[in-house]
Amino acid sequence: MKQAFELTVNGGHVRVETHPDTSLLHVLREELDLKGSRFGCGVGLCGACFVQLDGQVVASCDTPIWSAAGKTVVTVEGLAPGDELHPVQRAFLDEQAAQCGYCISGILVSAATLLARNPAPDEQAVVEALDRNLCRCGVQRRVVRAVLAAAEVTE
Template sequence: MTEFMLRINGADHTVTSDPDRSLLQTLREDLDLTGAKYGCGEGACRSCTVLLDGRPTAACVTPLSRAEGREIVTIEGLGEDGGLHPVQQAFIDEHAMQCGYCVPGMILTAAALLRDNPDPDPEAIVSGMNGNICRCCNYPNIVRAVERAAALRHAEA
């Protein structure tokens, strides 16, 4: 067992764990951060997405040893100033969720996409979100939500 210092949503957490234990298991089972979801468990669906130093990352295939010392953001920590992040608001406004299982990962991926490209066209959105799978096939609403989030961002600026 090894002790790890994890920086999650701006707070430090110390966990003692097997270094090969996944970040997703630790978040969900040890720290009660259940927003990231277990889907395939092999890096193929992205329902477990978190931001690691700002980059969307599959937590199910990220061992704790790779997460230590990096800035981890989960869906629980994405909101700004106590309110929703514009992408979260846009997903609500565009009804971009059915069962909701993929949504935390979708929102985190979209937030990173908009940070890097504040004005994505639909093709750029599809391409940027390509790794995130929605089993409910709610893709048209998801694309609209990302477009709306971009507009909200511009309105705020």
């Protein structure tokens, strides 16, 4: 049975009508047409769908919409206002820190969340913040370099 849910996504107020068990990821991708969060596993084990929910990094694929109601969601599209890029996104472009790019949205969300809390992380802190994100192409070290470079810019 469909129900109405209200939440804030990337700074805007949204209202969706859907089954309460529908995942936040599905709502973002299909109802709100925000395709940046990717489906990887559906059970929160890979990080491709990571978003911020009230400032915490969560797997949107196994977050039912009922549990996100009334909360604030930030996706990769909302890390910076409008068409701007967040410093960590600019650093990823500078470092060419991607191959296929499928895991990158979730990694950017993890990285931006880290930098918001700790503007000057050391390498160990970056690695720990990203350890729930999987990458199969093997760009982990480029990603770590990019996050450290972004930290230097934002400091």
